[in-house]
Amino acid sequence: METSPLKVALLGGGVVGTEVARRLLGRAADFERRVGAPLELTAVAVRDAQRERPGIPAALLTDDVDQAMAGADIVIELMGGIDEPRRAILAALDSGASVVTANKALLAAHYGELMAAADSAAVRLEHEAAVAGAIPIIRPVGDSLAGDEITRVMGIVNGTTNYILDQMDREGWDFDRALTTAQELGFAEADPTADVGGHDAAAKAAILAALAFHTPVSIDDVHVEGIASVTADMIETARAQGFAIKLLAICEKLVSEGRAGVSARVYPALLPREHVLAQVSGAFNAVFVEAEAAGSLMFYGQGAGGAPTASAVLGDVVSVARRKVLGGRGQYEHASTATLPVLPISAITTRYQITLDVFDRPGVLNAVTEVFAAHGVSIELVQQTQLPASEAAERHAKLVVATHSGTDEALAQTVADIAALSVVNDLTSVLRIEGL
Amino acid sequence: METSPLKVALLGGGVVGTEVARRLLGRAADFERRVGAPLELTAVAVRDAQRERPGIPAALLTDDVDQAMAGADIVIELMGGIDEPRRAILAALDSGASVVTANKALLAAHYGELMAAADSAAVRLEHEAAVAGAIPIIRPVGDSLAGDEITRVMGIVNGTTNYILDQMDREGWDFDRALTTAQELGFAEADPTADVGGHDAAAKAAILAALAFHTPVSIDDVHVEGIASVTADMIETARAQGFAIKLLAICEKLVSEGRAGVSARVYPALLPREHVLAQVSGAFNAVFVEAEAAGSLMFYGQGAGGAPTASAVLGDVVSVARRKVLGGRGQYEHASTATLPVLPISAITTRYQITLDVFDRPGVLNAVTEVFAAHGVSIELVQQTQLPASEAAERHAKLVVATHSGTDEALAQTVADIAALSVVNDLTSVLRIEGL
Incomplete structure (x- = not known):
């Protein structure tokens, strides 16, 4: 087994980036045991390299993305934006590095191009954190269901809007009051357009549709309606008839007028209150998948936040690192790496x-x-x-x-x-x- | 990209085996596109090779397990039992074949030995179907959460007992009536001991604990209590206090008297009715995972049945086949393999x-x-x-x-x-x- 360290470059020093850096540094022994080689964080590219980041040595900070990536085996992209991360990821893939990203906007715009670049460089581009935060959904849809036919994916993939609709439903609040409260509690941004308008959910729908149906889908292909027009009265009418209103991202394979195709769409919809998705409350996310043989599956968890997103990013990092060490052979981490006693x-x-x-x-x-x-x-x-x-x-x-x-x-x-x-x-x- | 066919040997011709064979044969073009090479089903080892199996050519049937496995790149083990599948899997791994199995009893007894054999042969041993049927849980726990610390896994992993408890709760039936009805409907075996006594759930708990905590756990380490002693009165008392009774498989990492260890146990327990697991009804399964960074996650779906289990088996088959073709490089199947139009x-x-x-x-x-x-x-x-x-x-x-x-x-x-x-x-x- 190879034991020379894998060099990891981190691009981005926001909430998720800082959490990822701290865990890589603080749990180095765990990661080494799981991967089979040390993961060495060699650089963290940030906007303002002079500013101190608690838990990250100043020597690792740089504001030069290319310098940070030089010689890296694995590049973690958490910069946000589209043009600069696209350039950086293409350069990283081209240099033979595997890439892990949580950048849904970038993937929703350039999924095909980025995947093709990873393929032709024969490296991995992982993106579990880009859809539904900590919930493992990319790997189940792309890998576990690879022997089945997915017919429909329906998810609550935006925690901000789910929190707002949930508060309107529980408290009888109108939209403005629920939004203001969400902003005060930090569940909604000062400019809530991306969430409330459905655009964040649309980016995730594009990625899920591309993955589930193996066909190029960009955010521009997604029909989007937001929740700003949902009123307290609509929620009350829905409840009286046994429904809850949820902002749904729906990806579907269908035949229309004899033509097979896919649909990707986001809109507030009525869901029967006893539906498993209707019971997803607060800032939680859930994705409901229907497949021909597997039937109905649901994946549920925290869709955002520093620690949950870092969990998904680091799962991807371990996955690509193991592949680099094992060359595609070998197992998940298993019995051989720890020997805790089984307690009575x-x-x-x-x-x-x-x-x-x-x-x-x-x-x-x-x-x-x-x-x-x-x-x-x-x-x-x-x-x-x-x-x-x-x-x-x-x-x-x-x-x-x-x-x-x-x-x-x-x-x-x-x-x-x-x-x-x-x-x-x-x-x-x-x-x-x-x-x- | 390699295009010579991958030879697949199937051991076992029961409900799941037949479904797997039919799908491999009937959807050969789909599998070839997803894997990058044809999957050629070369033999199906069954107990009675003379008996016709609709959808499987008689020429593929054999009652000789070793003959079926000869020259195979991938061996699918769906025989059931322990000694004979253990021998067959060890032989297959030793010959360099990757193995896919749904055999929870075997894994719960010999997890460490089998994984070590796969490791030393540098091939994969996949077993997504062994726990919770169609629900992707092995891959999320073993791979997606590999960068996190799992602290607890709590699941409803036996559909028969969940159906029985659910009917007792809904209909007020006593245990015997619910069991008899489950048997009449085919949800319970004529000899229900393995399900009702909690032993089936215990095997799954052992596998989940070994995977989640990277430590050897066998079924003999699992504390097991079944549901035969649950009465209608207990369910009524539970309900009056806001609880449902569920048979839970619990795997936990804990410190007891200063000693770190793991616990794996199965027993009927009281769950608050508003807990997500309490809402899992009928023959469905669900697994609730708590991890340090990811927080609470839940995976939900059908835990048994021919088609759902076949879905999990075939997901594993595609996964190991892709690794054989790509040698650990390359991506999930993505945009390049299909070009369905996006419909308005x-x-x-x-x-x-x-x-x-x-x-x-x-x-x-x-x-x-x-x-x-x-x-x-x-x-x-x-x-x-x-x-x-x-x-x-x-x-x-x-x-x-x-x-x-x-x-x-x-x-x-x-x-x-x-x-x-x-x-x-x-x-x-x-x-x-x-x-x-």
Whole structure:
């Protein structure tokens, strides 16, 4: 296995770029283990190289993009814009470097050209972060479903508009109030046109359509309608009929008048409230994919933000780095790279819900809670219900106890001791509580 | 680009195997375009080679596994069992073939050994179909999140038990009735032990834990509790407190008493009803992943069945085949392989919801519906509500019309003509309806 370092050049020092640099520098040993060779961050090209960036050594900062890329094995492009990153990426590919980008505007405008350049240089151009942030969607659509026929992709791919529509739906706000709040909370830009007008979603729709249907689709091919015309009244009417209004990016393969083709479009639409996409709220993104054999799939997660986007960028970096090291052979990182012990169930931390059939006597609750206290298990909720009288001389009650978290061992011992109490007729059920 | 065919041997002629064979044979041109070389199915090893299999030429059938694998570039293992597929896969890897398998039992028992064998042979061993059927989860966890730290994986990975628990929750049935119904509908086996006892989920938990935490985890390390003890009363109690009961497979990285380790476990647990996983119903699967930078992600889809599993298998086949052709270079299939036209919005088929402010006169509804009829657009629903009287001399009504599907062109023209009607005061809103 090759062990000489792979040189990584980073273009762009914004929120995502800074996060990527910090992780590459701070977790160098992890990355080396996963890739099979060290990843050496050799330069960070930024607009203002004099300004300090916490966590990034000043010696790495430069304002010269070409100098930053010189000799790089992997170039990460997070500059934003179109013309300058296009030039830089083409130069990087031409020099034999693999490229990772999160630049959706660039890809939506020049997808075919950039992919062809990567192909003819026989290197990779990865772009998982360009669509739906941290959600792995490019790899599933391009790779996992490569043996299937995708018929339709329908997604909520813009968190700003989803947050606005969600607040209008939940709070009854009108569009202006929801937008202003989103701006105050940092979910919307001062100039919200790209989001609100649907143009950000349209760029992502173009990339998804090109990838899903293997056909050139640019942002200019996408029909776009934004959400500025959605009123509180429209949302109320939608709700009354069982719908939610969502800004959808839809890519579809279809036959129209005997002619096969694809459609890529973005508009606010009515979705049945029970549809999985209708339940995607706040700034989350989700992409719903329909394929001939696979049926319906959905991918859900955070669509924006520094850390989530950095996660997608670094996944791509590891992927291209592994290919450089292994030359296309070998496996995902697997059992050989770490040897953590597998801990027994007694060691995990969880919460219990215990249901008891107890004799309805004074002091029962106290006898039960005493056992919890003795094991150091804190109770979150107790609910006691008298059970219907039966022929039995003594009345029974049903006791439901939910605990705060504790080790499974302590919880299990508590349960054993409670079952042995004379006031307990039957331990009806024990279930763990997850997802809280 | 290499164009000599890649020889594919298929081991196993069950539901998934037959579906895979039919697709490889029936869509040969598609696969060739996606891979860059023809995929030639050279043999199908089955138990009873004499029996006819519709869609598979008799000449391909053999009952000799080694003969089937001889000279293969790619071996697809769908035999089931452990000892014989283990032997076959090790032999295939040793001969330099890449292997695709859906065999979760085998992987859960021998993950480390098989991956090490693939590594030392410098070929790939892919297994997307072994966990959660058609849902791409192996690739996202192993590849897309390779630059992140996964902290927890929590999934509903067994459709049979999810169907049973779902029916108990919805219908109030007891466990036995739900199981019997699942068996009658083919969602549960005659011997349901592997599903109901949690063992199938445990095998998947072992694979997910090994992949997510890069550490050897076998099915024997997984703590397993099944759902046979879940009663209608437990489900009712859960519901009363805002929970659903789901059989969860949980893989977690944790520190217990200062010792870092992993936990893999399967048990029925209480989940808040608003948790995304609680909303996964019927035979669907979903896997919820938490990673340090990416945050929460969810992957959702069909976890079993011939076509969905075949989709995952064939995705792996295309992936390993591309690597053989391209040697680790090159891109996903992209714009260059197809050139479908991008159709205008007017050509797509959709449904409209139109909201009108009309004058409240006799014959208004008729005037409106006449326009729809003239354009051949069929109406699904009309709702008329009288608006509160204003100072205006004439009362108004609100009319909501939802259409059946039509071309966007016909719908747009209908809207234009309706807006021009003298009885229409205002066209309040036009929205498309999706997801029905």
